[in-house]
Each structure stands twice: as structure tokens, then as C-alpha cells.
Amino acid sequence: xxxxxxxxxxxxxxSGTSVKIECRSLDFQATTMFWYRQFPKQSxxxxxxxxxxxxxxYEQGVEKDKFLINHASLTLSTLTVTSAHxxxxxxxxxxxxxxxxxxxxxxxxxxxxRLTVL
Amino acid sequence: xxxxxxxxxxxxxAEGNPLxxxxxxxxxxxxxxxxxxxxxxxxxxxxxxxxxxxxxxKGSYGFEAEFNKSQTSFHLxxxxxxxxxxxxxxxxxxxxxxxxxxxxxxxxxxxxxS
Numbered sequence: 529x530x531x532x533x534x535x536x537x538x539x540x541x542x543s544g545t546s547v548k549i550e551c552r553s554l555d556f557q558a559t560t561m562f563w564y565r566q567f568p569k570q571s572x573x574x575x576x577x578x579x580x581x582x583x584x585x586y587e588q589g590v591e592k593d594k595f596l597i598n599h600a601s602l603t604l605s606t607l608t609v610t611s612a613h614x615x616x617x618x619x620x621x622x623x624x625x626x627x628x629x630x631x632x633x634x635x636x637x638x639x640x641x642r643l644t645v646l
Numbered sequence: 647x648x649x650x651x652x653x654x655x656x657x658x659x660a661e662g663n664p665l666x667x668x669x670x671x672x673x674x675x676x677x678x679x680x681x682x683x684x685x686x687x688x689x690x691x692x693x694x695x696x697x698x699x700x701x702x703x704k705g706s707y708g709f710e711a712e713f714n715k716s717q718t719s720f721h722l723x724x725x726x727x728x729x730x731x732x733x734x735x736x737x738x739x740x741x742x743x744x745x746x747x748x749x750x751x752x753x754x755x756x757x758x759x760s
Contacts, residue, residue: 534689562747571736571752572690621689623748634680635740635748639689 530556530626534638541612542646549607549641551622557602558624562635563595566619578605612645619643648673650739652751659727660759667722667754669711669737678740679720680748681711683733690736696720707731727758 531554541547551561559580564572576597577585584597594616596608605624609616619642623635649672659665671677678697682690694705701713711722720737737751 564750569734569753569755572750574747574749577747619687634678634692634695636692637682637690640687642687 530554530624530636532558532622532624532636532638534620534622534641536641537639538642538644540644540646543613544611546608546610547612547643549609549620549622549643551605551607551624551638553603553624553636556624556626558605558626559602561599561605561622561624563597563605563607564621564623566621566640568619572621575607609643612643614645617643617645648677648739648741648749650737650749650751652735652737652754654754655752656755656757658757658759661729662726665724665727665731665756665758667735667737667756669720669722669751670718671720671737671739672718673739673741676742678742679711679713680738680740681705681709681720681722682736682738682750684736684753685733693722693735727756729758729760732756732758 533552535550561578563575565575566572575590578597578599580599586592599605619640621640623637625635651670680695681693693709694703696703696713704710709724734753736753738748740748
């Protein structure tokens, strides 16, 4: 199956710093990627839809200046948490669909990136 | 807007017994329905999906789910539970439209006792 890779898998940073999380589609090109956030023992909440070559579409309540998304190529989307604070600590998961498999509806997920802000 | 409901926070079953994890959905048009499993500090693992065709879908690790359009349900089932099935299970729905995201239920923790 298609592979989506995230890096880093775990990052610890000081409050006030910015952290970048990368999401790569390894064996396919993804025009659209999705970023989710998950709090402990809770569901995945869709944060934004990342479109290659255009601005991301953010869900209601998600601060676009706080969570910067860049989808500069067909295989890479990045999420930057700017001026991170402890309340930003969470598990961030990206996903992408394979264009040729659009009819199957399936999305492929990265392993997730755990952010801990001290 | 699409939505998914998993009414149970936790399901407890004994090993060897059948299990059911419930899911109902709301979506305009025909849905794409999915079940994923998540182990602690890990990403999501795909179990099965319903796109079209037979209402009974068979997936990984002996799991299956039945699509019921009239009840807008997509319950996950397994005839004989294993202790290793203990994990967090998510039902998800996606509109039948390219470029749309998956919307997840809140998740159900399955605990299988030996």
C-alpha cells in the first residue's frame, strides 16, 4: 500500500520556539494532504486541508497563524507550530489519498508526531 | 456536514467471545466508511472500508463490518476476540467526493480479557 512518512516522530521543545513537522508521501504524489490533531485518548480532529501549490484550508477554530502549513511539492507537506506553548502539546497526524485510488476513498496515514512543549 | 457517532467509550469482552463496536454516521449522498485501529503512541492502522457493493465487508485480522443504509450504521464485528485486539478503534466517514477529509468518531476502547 501507499506509504506516508512523518518526521520527527517525537519532539520536545521549550515554550516560545517553533517546531516543524514534515509529512511525505513516499511512493505516490499527493495533491491533497490532511493534518489532524489528537489529544490523549481522544479522537482525531481535522485541522486543515493542505493543497499543493495553494493556501491550506483551515477548519473552524484552528489558528492559521499558529499552525502554518506549506505544501510546496507533490510529496511534502509541512506543519509548523509557531511560538509553541504547553497547550499545543499533542499528537499530530497527517494523511493523504492516492490520486489513482480516489474512487476507493481510502486515505493513508503517517505514524504521527508527538509534540511536547515544556 | 458529515459526522460519525461511536456511542460507547469502552467495550469489554472476554477472549473467545464475539465483539461488536458500534458506529452510526451522517453524510449527504453515498458515504465512504472506514474502521481504523490505533495502538498506544502509534498512528492509525486501516482495518476495512465500505465503498460500494456487498453490505458485509471483511477486513484485516478477522474483523468485519456491516453497512446498514436504513439505520445509517457501520458496526465493527469479530466472531472471536483476542487479547491482542485490545486497542482504540475509530470509525470514520468520508463524502463520496475527491479531495475530502476523513471525519472520525470519538473512538471506542476495546478491552479483551483473558
